[in-house]
Amino acid sequence: MDTNNFSILIQHNRRWDSSGNYVDYDIEGVMYDANTKYEGFINTKSPQLGVDTTIFYLELKYVVSGPSPPIKIHNDMGVQVYLYQKRFNFDFISRYPLCVTCVDKAMS
Numbered sequence: 548m549d550t551n552n553f554s555i556l557i558q559h560n561r562r563w564d565s566s567g568n569y570v571d572y573d574i575e576g577v578m579y580d581a582n583t584k585y586e587g588f589i590n591t592k593s594p595q596l597g598v599d600t601t602i603f604y605l606e607l608k609y610v611v612s613g614p615s616p617p618i619k620i621h622n623d624m625g626v627q628v629y630l631y632q633k634r635f636n637f638d639f640i641s642r643y644p645l646c647v648t649c650v651d652k653a654m655s
Contacts, residue, residue: 551581553633556644559596567616569608569646581630584623596647603649610643617646 554576561572577592588607593600608617609629620626632643 553579553581553630555579555633557592557596557647558644559647560649562648563608563617563646567610569610569617572646574644579630581634583626585620585626588626592647598649602652604652606648606650608646608648610646620645 555578557575557577558569558572559575561570564570575596577595579588583591589600589605593605596605598605607620607625609620610617618625618629620629629643629645
């Protein structure tokens with residue numbers, strides 16, 4: 548197994564509800580190179596998800612467990628923490644999918 552590549556489930560095209568659950572989403576599996584930084588993820592995955600980054604930005608979050616609020620990934624360190632957890636948790640692909648929300652740049 549190549550420890551620099553990870554399979555990640557991405558839940559996208561939907562929203563967070565008032566209870567902190569990501570609902571009504573589409574799901575897609577992607578490969579991710581651990582050497583890629585935050586901007587690299589955005590630049591390679593936005594076309595795959597059909598997101599025009601001139602209009603939207605991608606908000607990346609995942610839920611660890613229980614009543615904890617979603618953890619936002621907004622920089623290289625966040626990506627590295629996420630991938631570090633994945634490296635040591637074999638069930639990580641199904642337990643911690645990456646939730647991607649498109650946010651209109653004009654509204655933010």
